[in-house]
Amino acid sequence: MKTKLHLLIRLMMMAMISLTFTMCSSDDDDGGNNGGGGNGDGYEQPTGTVTLSGVITDGDGNLLSGATIKSGLVQTTISDYKGAFTLFAAPVVDKRVTITISKDGYFEATKTNKKEGDFLVINAVLQSKSTATPTPSFTAEVFDVGSGATATVDEAVVAIPSNGLKNAETGAEITGNAKMEVLYLSTENENFSELMPGGDMAAIDKNDDEVILYSYGMMNVKLTDDSDNALQIKDGKKATVKFPIAEDQKADAPATMPLWSFDKEKGVWIEEGVATKSDDGTYYQGEVTHFSWVNLDYPSSRATVEGTVKDANGDPVQGVKVIIDQVMRYTDQNGKYSAFVPINVDLEIYIKASDYFGQTIAKKNEAGLTAGETRTVNFTLPSLPKVVGKVTSCTTTNGEEGIVTFTYTDDNNIQKTFSTVTKNGEFSFTIPNNVRDINLEASRAGRTATKTKYLTNEEKGTNLDLGNIEVCTPIKTGDNYIKIEGHEYKFDGEAVCYMMTENFDSIESKMMTFMLSSKATRIMNSYEQPFYSASIFTRNITKTGSYTSNPESQEWGTEPYFMVSNVQIDSTWYYMKSGVLQITKFGVAGGLVEGKATGVLNSHKYVGDSVQIESKNFEIKFSCERGADLEHGQFY
Helix, strand or coil: CHHHHHHHHHHHHHHHHCCCCCCCCCCCCCCCCCCCCCCCCCCCCCCEEEEEEEEEEECCCCECCCCEEEECCCEEEECCCCCEEEEEEEEEECCEEEEEEECCCECCEEEEEECCCCEEECCEEECECCCCCCCCCEEEEEEECCCCEEEEECCEEEEECCCCEEECCCCCECCCEEEEEEEEECCCCCCHHHHCCECCCEEECCCCCEEEEEEEEEEEEEEECCCCCEEEECCCCCEEEEEECCHHHCCCCCCEEEEEEEECCCCEEEEEEEEEECCCCCEEEEEECCCCEEEEEEEECEEEEEEEEEECCCCECCCCEEEECCEEEECCCCCEEEEEEECCCCEEEEECHHHHCCCCCEEEEECCCCCCCEEECCEEECCCCEEEEEEECCCCCCECCEEEEEEEEECCCCEEEEEEEECCCEEEEECCCCEEEEEEEEEECCEEEEEEEECCCCCCCCCEEEEEEECCCCCCCCCEEEEECCEEEEECCCCEEEEEEEEECCEEEEEEEEEEECCCEEEECCEEEECEEEEEEEECCCCCEEEEECCCCCCCCCCCEEEEEEEEECCEEEEEEEEEEEEEEECCCCCEEEEEEEEEEEEEEEECCEEEEEEEEEEEEEEEEECCCEEEECCC
16 A cells, blocks of 8 residues: 555655746837837847746657747747746847857747737748758858858858957957758748747848838858857958848849848847949848848838638637738737738738648738738638637636747647737647547646646547636745754745645545645756755645654545655655654645644665664744645546
8 A cells, every 4th residue: 555655645745846837929119119229339238037938849840858048138049848948037128138049059040029018929941051952051161260251052152251350259250161051942942931040130221211121132240260159250350141032032123132140139120231232133242340130121111911710610719820921920818810921912811731731721822902901811721620718817717918839749749839919817728639648737826737638539639728827926934944853954945735636546535736846957967956855745634733644554445635745855765654743834825834744754774785773853844825625536
């Protein structure tokens, strides 16, 4: 019996430790509220913050874990195994939010969006540096700085002058070898709208006016030395760039075209030069004095394309990607999208089959718009199953604004992750007919709750209602500490306790887990572990009172029951031999649970081939917020 109990405790702890997290919202960008011109020198102080979430994938749609997402100077996080991330205080500069995404083996990406409310979703696609393609869109080469170098990618050319580089940080002249990496992004690339920096083509021209761009191609050039230090063009030197003109743009290509660089601080393009069309009309050529992203664009006044995407039943489709020529938008919870576009440009507006679970592509062609015009373009897609529900707080059933991360796995073991912002707490995700299991995580007020469901054969292909997902608002708790033989260790991590309803051995149980830890951490076997931690597991204890337990002799099913486990002090682990639990407060979900546990802990020490057991008196004081009650079904 004891073995089954210990297995249950371990399963409980694994379930609790895994509590956290993705569909996509509409990004109605004003395209111009970017705070005027400048060249991006210096850091602008933020005017506020926003909770930001998203999903990182590669060009083939594979989820990318381990990508670093940075916003501002200090807000940094890492994408998890589902490619998802959350930043709870991303800085807002001039009503816009900008993130930079990096991962070894991929070109860095920068994405920006307008702040709307307290929550925002920004997704990103990273271009691999090693994936082979029939027509390469990137290249990398090492060259001698004194000789300069020329790189060619899909007929796009970058020419670095001889003795023309400096250290980007110190300004010192560079000799020896340098490495040049060039990513060329043609307007004919099917992932153009996803791979380009920013995302809305907002720009500042040389007169400091706000404009919208229509691109003729762009490239990202990265220069580094042997120690991977960033390099730039030396003062007084210029590099030459050459852009091939796409076939469908040759007829209207003007004689000259402005060059633009991307300002990662503001998330907008800045006009910095000009390129001239060749005599045969096949390419543009110009000069630049520094490198990041370089864009060849025609500035324009703007118009608006908006619309609604619904399925055949007339229900809105949330989170589907709509490509509006060179930009893209995700539909919001009402199926709506909106984007600024340049005027007098014929537009191709479509939803790719790969972005709607392999269904038939939807496409519409629209003639160019006039300045200030708003045109409505709606789509109707095939009907597919939906997963719906509502994010609520622990004290009310009213919907609460927050971020919902949704992941499904289908029968082919294909996993997809989506993120969405909920305005009234309600969420709706469209899924294919062959989904096997789903995982949903809702985040608000810095807290996250999760729900997992494995679909039966009868449920596949049907609509699923997950009901309310409760996420408690943090409340103030008291001090938490553990004393072992009089030595006190204070827990300064967040204290949350959860109650689960379980059916085990045909006995319905109310089980609660208290998890306490310090914020002082260390890295051990690639996992971050607290110096001080302790957990208290209870079974069928649901009110204030005093409870005694002896796990070594007490039979499973004898009620009430509690266990102190996972006690770690530095490198020593303890488990409870016997103890008394006193609960002085037992609030409802969202309220306080407080009390004290005392008794005897055992620890194992290895001396040669023998094991010595040491017993020590302990006292744990706990004050925790009771999280939303969970139902986890039956353990097998």
